[in-house]
Amino acid sequence: MSAELAAYTTSGGEAFQFWVLGTVAVVGALCTILMRRAVHSALCLAGTMIILAVFYLANGAYFLGIVQIVVYTGAIMMLFLFVVMLVGVTAADSLKETLKGQRWWAAACGLGFGILLAAGIGNASLTEFAGLGAANSAYGGNVEGLAALIFTKYVFAFEMTGALLITAAVGAMVLTHRERTERARTQRELSEQRVREGTHVPPLPAPGVYARHNAVDIAGLLPDGTPAELTVMQTLRKRGQIRDVSTEALADLKALEQRSEERLGRDRDDEEATR
Secondary structure: OHHHHHHHOOOHHHHHHHHHHHHHHHHHHHHHHHOOOHHHHHHHHHHHHHHHHHHHHHOOOHHHHHHHHHHHHHHHHHHHHHHHHHHOOOOOOOOOOOOOOHHHHHHHHHHHHHHHHHHHHHOOOOOOOOOHHHHHHHHOOHHHHHHHHHHHHOHHHHHHHHHHHHHHHHHHHHHHOOOOOOOOOOHHHHHHHHHHHOOOOOOOOOOOOOOOOOOOOEOOEOOOOOEOHHHOOHHHHHHOOOEOOHHHHHHHHHHHHHHHHHHHHHHHHHHHHHO
């Protein structure tokens, strides 16, 4: 009797877990569609999937929980991230609709699905508790029951899902593969092109300030003490990751010149004194 009552009641810990993790899952789902960067959206979706796995584990569906983490979050979502980073989807990509009105159709379909889902949950019969015990006992275990359903009743959907994943992987390789349409130019041809265009013909100077630094984020100094712009990568310059040591270097050069002048002046005085 106590077991039956426990099945129909929810403890305080379970309720706390549901409301906290459910809120985080909903926030992650909203961030998935509201984030401007595709990588951030994929990470939010991965967090939502992990929370769903925790729900499965808390309800005793240990196999589904592990599969949710290993297969969906660990494999499929990482595949999504790999494809997104490989293709290079950024917020600067064009957001122009190729199909007119597709956002309105998507919003209408989402609203209709939400209404159907709410109506189905509202009309569901909750008078009796349907646990995993009866479902597992029919096939001798949780894994056996899932295998029986996947390879009998839902075998077509299972095969279609596998075909969809394979198609997505092939599509990712096709999108990232770029065949060379022209012959690769040789070093001589590249040098001749630089000469014709009047760009920097010799090799670029090395980074660093004379021989005291050799870091790539420190600009080299010209003989007059000014920093050379070509000694640092444009990527680091745009990111603002260049250490500016020009003031310090100029101060050191000024002090060195002053000491040299003092030493030369002292030498001249000594020569005149000896004469």
